[in-house]
Amino acid sequence: MGSVLSIEKLTKTYDNGFAALKGVDLSIRRGEIFALLGPNGAGKTTLIGIVCGLVRLSSGKVVVDGVDIAENYRAARKKIGLVPQELSVNMFESVWESVSFSRGLFGKKADPAHVEKVLRDLSLWDKKDVNIRALSGGMKRRVLIAKALAHEPEILFLDEPTAGVDVELRRDMWEMVRHLRESGVTIILTTHYIEEAEDMADRIGVINRGEIILVEEKHALMRRLGQTRICVTLTEKMDHIPEGLFDRPLSLSPDGASLTFIRMGENDGKDDSLARLLKNLVARGIDFASVTSSQSSLEDIFIDLVGKSR
Amino acid sequence: MNLPAVRAIYFFELARSRRTLFQSIASPVLSTALYFIVFGSAIGSRMQPIDGVTYGAFIVPGLILLTVLTESISNASFGIYLPRFTGTIYEILSAPISAFEVILGFVGAAATKSVILGLIIFFTARLFVSFDLVHPLWALGFLVLISVAFALFGFILGLWADGFEKLQVIPLMVISPLTFLGGTFYSIDMLPPFWRNVALFNPIVYLVDGFRWAFYDIASVRPEISFGMTFAMLSVCVAIVAWAFKTGYRLRS
Numbered sequence: 001m002g003s004v005l006s007i008e009k010l011t012k013t014y015d016n017g018f019a020a021l022k023g024v025d026l027s028i029r030r031g032e033i034f035a036l037l038g039p040n041g042a043g044k045t046t047l048i049g050i051v052c053g054l055v056r057l058s059s060g061k062v063v064v065d066g067v068d069i070a071e072n073y074r075a076a077r078k079k080i081g082l083v084p085q086e087l088s089v090n091m092f093e094s095v096w097e098s099v100s101f102s103r104g105l106f107g108k109k110a111d112p113a114h115v116e117k118v119l120r121d122l123s124l125w126d127k128k129d130v131n132i133r134a135l136s137g138g139m140k141r142r143v144l145i146a147k148a149l150a151h152e153p154e155i156l157f158l159d160e161p162t163a164g165v166d167v168e169l170r171r172d173m174w175e176m177v178r179h180l181r182e183s184g185v186t187i188i189l190t191t192h193y194i195e196e197a198e199d200m201a202d203r204i205g206v207i208n209r210g211e212i213i214l215v216e217e218k219h220a221l222m223r224r225l226g227q228t229r230i231c232v233t234l235t236e237k238m239d240h241i242p243e244g245l246f247d248r249p250l251s252l253s254p255d256g257a258s259l260t261f262i263r264m265g266e267n268d269g270k271d272d273s274l275a276r277l278l279k280n281l282v283a284r285g286i287d288f289a290s291v292t293s294s295q296s297s298l299e300d301i302f303i304d305l306v307g308k309s310r
Numbered sequence: 311m312n313l314p315a316v317r318a319i320y321f322f323e324l325a326r327s328r329r330t331l332f333q334s335i336a337s338p339v340l341s342t343a344l345y346f347i348v349f350g351s352a353i354g355s356r357m358q359p360i361d362g363v364t365y366g367a368f369i370v371p372g373l374i375l376l377t378v379l380t381e382s383i384s385n386a387s388f389g390i391y392l393p394r395f396t397g398t399i400y401e402i403l404s405a406p407i408s409a410f411e412v413i414l415g416f417v418g419a420a421a422t423k424s425v426i427l428g429l430i431i432f433f434t435a436r437l438f439v440s441f442d443l444v445h446p447l448w449a450l451g452f453l454v455l456i457s458v459a460f461a462l463f464g465f466i467l468g469l470w471a472d473g474f475e476k477l478q479v480i481p482l483m484v485i486s487p488l489t490f491l492g493g494t495f496y497s498i499d500m501l502p503p504f505w506r507n508v509a510l511f512n513p514i515v516y517l518v519d520g521f522r523w524a525f526y527d528i529a530s531v532r533p534e535i536s537f538g539m540t541f542a543m544l545s546v547c548v549a550i551v552a553w554a555f556k557t558g559y560r561l562r563s
């Protein structure tokens with residue numbers, strides 16, 4: 001798959017001297033959903049701002065679908081839609097006016113049918129004549145998405161689209177994102193809800209202090225860094241682990257009531273370590289009451305990664 | 311050229327004034343009517359004609375400009391400041407649109423509104439006094455050029471301002487005094503020689519004088535010079551705006 005966005009050695013130093021990006025290399029594949037994760041102030045919005053034309057880059061190169069943004073910003077920007085992190089909406093205009101305005105701004109002929117479709121997809125149709133100021137925060141967020149989609153972009157940036165958005169709207173939104181992807185749109189999103197990235201993304205990038213510290217296929221990442229913690233609760237407490245019970249590190253809880261071990265990698269159903277442990281327990285006549293397992297989430301991996309790079 | 315974008319900005323801006331149609335038209339018309347009643351009819355009836363033009367007629371061009379200048383500035387400055395303030399400017403910055411096109415949209419809309427307002431005041435004045443219009447095309451030319459120049463100035467103000475107060479302070483503290491001193495209500499030839507020379511440093515003198523020349527064919531400064539000055543002001547504003555966009559001044563961090 002070709003890359004639809006490629007960023008090379010990108011740096012940004014703000015006027016106050018703060019280095020927000022320190023040599024970022026990133027390549028986004030056509031048609032994927034890419035989740036960019038990182039703690040507050042990591043540089044996510046700055047990175048998106050540079051690609052979209054809101055922030056001037058200090059050095060480096062950004063190529064959008066074969067077009068260098070420095071050489072032909074028009075061609076590059078036409079392909080991009082942006083839903084900004086801040087809820088910036090027009091003060092005096094209706095939803096319809098605002099969304100139609102966006103379409104015109106990106107050089108597209110007026111197309112009421114398309115605008116109507118976008119508004120309907122986002123359940124905004126019945127609000128089309130409402131003054132945006134009078135909408136709730138979640139509704140304003142939808143308007144921003146509608147504005148970003150008004151010109152049929154090929155690449156959509158969603159900068160924390162789900163901040164302050166209720167469960168239902170989040171579900172709708174992700175539904176829509178999936179639809180967009182099916183229609184060939186590349187989606188780059190940032191979020192602080194890591195379960196969302198885990199659900200939605202094809203690939204994950206982690207940025208911290210202006211540096212990309214990891215870019216990986218989500219499943220590969222979970223396999224590589226994911227862990228499953230398996231805990232066997234015993235019917236009778238033991239005071240020490242019998243010699244040769246298990247070929248892996250095993251730990252006994254302080255009260256002696258349960259045994260725990262950690263299995264690395266994503267759960268793929270091929271690892272028989274639990275079975276071996278249980279057989280050994282049965283062979284030694286040790287009874288157990290229950291077995292529980294818990295998988296580490298992307299969130300744990302993320303916290304671990306960012307913690308290490310501190 | 312991204313014409314749909316220019317059109318979008320232009321009509322978006324005009325629509326904003328349409329929503330406040332009453333304030334946008336009623337208040338300048340009312341204040342102009344007041345000037346005509348007080349200066350034109352009441353005081354004017356006791357004044358000598360100036361260069362053969364009655365006082366009521368003499369002040370018409372200046373009064374039109376008084377409104378056109380303040381309205382051009384306030385419309386264009388508000389037009390660009392508001393999206394900066396609300397953050398919706400992100401959309402314009404991320405759009406495939408050049409600085410020239412952005413300016414065409416914003417300044418075009420503000421200037422259009424001023425020209426319309428100028429014409430409305432022109433016809434309102436007709437209700438109070440009778441006056442000539444010797445060079446109608448030149449008058450229109452001055453009106454358009456001045457509207458554009460001051461809309462550009464307003465655009466610069468809107469880029470520079472970091473609060474709503476600044477948007478109001480400049481027209482109030484700088485433009486209004488200069489307009490009053492710029493020969494709106496008198497001919498600078500009435501001033502003593504020293505102050506007449508000082509007045510020539512006020513750029514608005516040339517605008518008012520040139521515009522009045524188009525009405526009555528009388529002038530204190532040569533009309534070519536007035537026209538040249540108007541054009542020079544326009545060029546300076548264009549240069550500043552071009553520089554602002556090139557450097558991303560107050561727009562792109």
Ligand SMILES: Nc1ncnc2c1ncn2[C@@H]1O[C@H](COP(=O)(O)OP(=O)(O)OP(=O)(O)O)[C@@H](O)[C@H]1O
Nearest residue numbers: 014016018020039040041042043044045046047563
């Ligand atoms: N205009 C600016 N001038 C100076 N510093 C800035 C500016 N904008 C952002 N920064 C700084 O750059 C860093 C990166 O900011 P950015 O908004 O890109 O972070 P982020 O990853 O989007 O964070 P968040 O998750 O909070 O949205 C921050 O430390 C921020 O304070």
Ligand SMILES: [Mg+2]
Nearest residue numbers: 044045046085
């Ligand atoms: Mg951010």
